[in-house]
Amino acid sequence: MTILTINTGSSSVRLAAFASEAGTPSELANARHDLLDVEPRIILKEFVKTHGFMDISVVAHRVVHGGMKFTASCLVDKEVEREIENLAALAPLHNPVALDWIRATREVLHPGVAQVAVFDTAFFTALPEVARAYAIPYELTEKHGLRRYGFHGLAHQAMWRSWHESQASSTQEEKGERVITIQLGAGCSITASVHGLPRDTSMGFSPLEGLMMATRSGDIDPGLITFLQRQESLATEQLDQLLNERSGLLGISGISADIRRLLESNDDRARLAVDSYCYRVRKYLGAYLAVLGGADAIVFGGGVGENSPAVREKILTGMKWCGIEIDPEKNRCSNGMSRISNSGSQVEVWVIPVNEALILAHEAASVVAADGDQN
Numbered sequence: 001m002t003i004l005t006i007n008t009g010s011s012s013v014r015l016a017a018f019a020s021e022a023g024t025p026s027e028l029a030n031a032r033h034d035l036l037d038v039e040p041r042i043i044l045k046e047f048v049k050t051h052g053f054m055d056i057s058v059v060a061h062r063v064v065h066g067g068m069k070f071t072a073s074c075l076v077d078k079e080v081e082r083e084i085e086n087l088a089a090l091a092p093l094h095n096p097v098a099l100d101w102i103r104a105t106r107e108v109l110h111p112g113v114a115q116v117a118v119f120d121t122a123f124f125t126a127l128p129e130v131a132r133a134y135a136i137p138y139e140l141t142e143k144h145g146l147r148r149y150g151f152h153g154l155a156h157q158a159m160w161r162s163w164h165e166s167q168a169s170s171t172q173e174e175k176g177e178r179v180i181t182i183q184l185g186a187g188c189s190i191t192a193s194v195h196g197l198p199r200d201t202s203m204g205f206s207p208l209e210g211l212m213m214a215t216r217s218g219d220i221d222p223g224l225i226t227f228l229q230r231q232e233s234l235a236t237e238q239l240d241q242l243l244n245e246r247s248g249l250l251g252i253s254g255i256s257a258d259i260r261r262l263l264e265s266n267d268d269r270a271r272l273a274v275d276s277y278c279y280r281v282r283k284y285l286g287a288y289l290a291v292l293g294g295a296d297a298i299v300f301g302g303g304v305g306e307n308s309p310a311v312r313e314k315i316l317t318g319m320k321w322c323g324i325e326i327d328p329e330k331n332r333c334s335n336g337m338s339r340i341s342n343s344g345s346q347v348e349v350w351v352i353p354v355n356e357a358l359i360l361a362h363e364a365a366s367v368v369a370a371d372g373d374q375n
């Protein structure tokens, strides 16, 4: 069986194909495209043709917001599509794009191909109630399903699994399993987990809350929103756009959403943007150390987390007091999966390439198998 996985992020789309028989899916090919100017039909046709994949039997799509209804992966039908569409306003950078790819897949591949939706939110379904609740009137919470949903579920799961596998081969005594995973891509979030189960996470009801991101604000005082609404006479759509597309690194710097450009710049606002970005991660890290009562490992992933030693260093410098010490040389030279803490660090610090595609492939295989058992 050949599985195609499609991961639509806010700045990129990643395609991968896997061969899957009884065991672990093994990757055959992958491709990454910037989301700007991408036409799903053309990309899909090209990917299938280039690699000669004529036998794709299932396609797994990452869908960022699954709301209350989707707590596990499922086959996509008209009803599921409608629900993903209904949630589009809460994940405007993601759900509409995922829908585009679902529709393009139906057109480009043969009609019998099964499509599976794998939700970023599903991993956080069992988040403890204290971490989930918003302090607003409870009737509204119940009426609208207002909770911290949490996002980047595939990414945090992928980082945790890779870290856990690395421990299995370790000869040391059994390690604790309090892990803080930090996903820094175009979207950014941080999750505290124990034995692979999330205890808290920074993204909330929508993927806007928490850390500062490329173009998203992350945490801001809700009072600021009502102030701007009044003073700037902003309509709801304009506010959505301001907070999702014109804020974060881009908003503060006024130069770029790409942290590489800001790190190279001498501009004061570029520096402020990078400093605020790293400061926010450090602040959350402190909070999650308190939530977990310390940590056994910290893991960095995502386009920034995997590739920017400068950002990792800014976040973690001066944390020896709580047992975190990175090795500057290991940090600078990290390549692929690597441990960048020094030997005296009580908390291990890792850089781990985030393999969301493998999680997608596993989910696709199990949904198809469960469907086969039912029929």
Ligand SMILES: Nc1ncnc2c1ncn2[C@@H]1O[C@H](COP(=O)(O)OP(=O)(O)O)[C@@H](O)[C@H]1O
Residues within 6 Å of the ligand: 009, 010, 011, 012, 184, 185, 186, 187, 214, 257, 258, 259, 260, 302, 303, 304, 307, 308
């Ligand atoms: N070498 C690098 N140093 C710093 N940031 C990088 C580097 N390479 C890529 N990035 C950043 O990674 C981000 C994209 O990360 P990615 O995880 O692919 O995003 P997405 O959230 O779309 O999945 C971009 O904003 C880019 O600035």
Ligand SMILES: CC(=O)OP(=O)(O)O
Residues within 6 Å of the ligand: 008, 009, 010, 011, 064, 120, 151, 152, 185, 186, 187, 188, 207
């Ligand atoms: C949820 C989210 O922000 O995802 P991404 O970082 O891939 O845009």
Ligand SMILES: [Mg+2]
Residues within 6 Å of the ligand: 009, 010, 185
């Ligand atoms: Mg991503």
